Amino acid sequence: MNKRIVVLGAGESGAGAAVLAKVKGFDVFVSDMSLIKDTYKALLNKYEIEWEDGRHSIEKILNADEIIKSPGIPDTAPVIREIQKEGIPIISEIEFAGRYTHAKMICITGSNGKTTTTLLTYHILKNAGLNVGLAGNVGKSLALQVATENFDYYVIELSSFQLDNMYKFKADIAVLLNITPDHLDRYGYDMQNYINAKFRITQNQTPNDAFIYWNDDPIITKELKAHDLKARLYPFSEEKEEGVKAYTENNQIVIDAPNDTLTITEDDLALQGRHNLYNSMAASISAKVLDIKKEDIREGLKDFKGVEHRLEKVARVRGVEFINDSKATNVNSCWYALESMRTKVILILGGKDKGNDYSEIEELVKEKVNAIICLGVDNSKLHAFFEGKVPHIEDASSMKEAVDKAFACAQKGETVLLSPCCASFDLFKSYEDRGEQFKECVRNL
Structure with missing residues (x-):
């Protein structure tokens, strides 16, 4: 049978x-x-x-x-x-699919930046002529591709939920970008459970495999000691530190990978902002480990088109810039968005709270935000935290109302930023739906 x-x-x-x-x-x-x-x-x-x-x-x-x-x-x-x-x-589907392919697996996880890093890595590999598929949280199902295609490499974005039910699957290249509190509602509100899920990306790795990670993440560096990692380690960092394989120096990214050093000027990168430096480093190390030529890596970093719903410029209306960062479903993502802003901000926040701690963005909000529009079914937690910390705070119960109120608050030269910190399921079908509605409302202004 x-x-x-x-x-x-x-x-x-x-x-x-x-x-x-x-x-x-x-x-x-x-x-x-x-x-x-x-x-x-x-x-x-x-x-x-x-x-x-x-x-x-x-x-x-x-x-x-x-x-x-x-x-x-x-x-x-x-x-x-x-x-x-x-x-x-x-x-999990990924565990099942892994049984039926000998393709090399480049797997990327982290609380933030994983979609951008996955798409950038895929872009570099594909442009360099590799026979590569895109799977996991982005692209088509890995299992479907294993059933119907024949790729030599897969670049896979893995959420903690996908990693939870993976046991024998092995990443040839594992990338861990960062770990900050997220999805704690799924992990019994115990941060360690979430950390353990993320570290599953390193399980089953051998000395022939590579583990790429952010060297300045306090949680990752602490956890490294608790895990007996077999893979070759490729830490990256903003500053040059002992042992790091990628860093910035004199306005350049430097990648010290096997057999060679690659440099690219920061201004040449398609992706701007501090967090994108890390995403670019992680993707570059992955490509170098796979022996992709320096010219191909540089080219890929220069001509990559960004990710929809992630710091996506929508339009400028009467001198006010509108940016869609609907994919920011946790506080740390919003921190990165605010950190990259060069103007005063009208911030649209709110949605289904997953146990958020807003103190992480408190200083940036005080420094850069002139008004907060709370877009959610229940905004009481946002009011309790931000009242008195910004000049103006009000509620909206639809995207149109949020965009209209934000536009009314904004002065010429300021930015309206949708970076909600929360899941979208209270008012929207998904973060994509939320981002699409935002863009639609902005275009109708």
């Missing part, structure tokens, strides 16, 4: 995992508590995969030999509790 695989959740990750399982000859069943999008229904139907949506038929799930869980489903979900009681193994 064929081994039975049940896939929970039929988004990009789940639908892709189901196709790979089917192609590999498993008996496959897909179950999603929400309604499955038409595109994914069509994909499942094309491969003649049985599916259900709007419910979980528990008897059809509990007869699985193995369960592939979409990253968005928390361990506290009743269906997961039932599966755990039965002792059925639960893995």
Whole structure:
């Protein structure tokens, strides 16, 4: 009898995992508590995969030999509790896909900057002529690509949720950009649980593999001592320090990688701002470890187009700049956004709070922000923290209201910044939906 695989959740990750399982000859069943999008229904139907949506038929799930869980489903979900009681193994789509490919895996995680670094790394590798796929939190499902394509390399953005159910998977190159509090609601409000999830990116690495990380992150440097890492270490830092493999000096990025040194002037980088220096360093080291030519790396760093919803310039209206940073779903992301601002700011904040500590941005807010527009169902925590720290603070219950109020507050030469610090699910479908609505409202001004 064929081994039975049940896939929970039929988004990009789940639908892709189901196709790979089917192609590999498993008996496959897909179950999603929400309604499955038409595109994914069509994909499942094309491969003649049985599916259900709007419910979980528990008897059809509990007869699985193995369960592939979409990253968005928390361990506290009743269906997961039932599966755990039965002792059925639960893995992630990435773990499953890794079993069926010998491609080199370049894996990137961090609380912030991972999408930008993933897309930049992919851009450099692709432009250098490598046969490379883009997967994980961006791009197409890794499992679907393993089932239907034939890449030699994959650049994969991994969230802590994806790392949680990865066990034997190995990153040939692992990148850890930073660790700051995020998603604590999913980790029992225990920071160490979240840190442990992030460090799973280094598991199973051998002396032939590379681990690239930010040397000045206090959490990472403390954790390094607790982990017996086998991989070659490639720390990067803003300043030249002992042992670091990338740093800035005389307005240049310097990459001291194996056999060679690469330099590029900071002004030549497509991505500006301090945090983007780190993203550029991490991507450059990855490329150097893969022996990509210096000219190709420089070229990729110069002509990369940024990431949508991440410090994305939308328009200038009557001298007021509007910037969409909807992807800033935690406080540290907003810190980076404010840190890169060169004008006074009208800040649009708020959404579903994940246990945020706003003291991290307090000084930058006092220094740069003239007004805060709170855009959320419940803004009481924002008012409690920021009242009296900015000249003006008010509420909005829709994106149009938020943009109109921000524009009314803004003086010529100032910037309206949407950098919410929070998840979007109280008023919007996703951070993308929130960013699209922002752009639409700005264009209608």
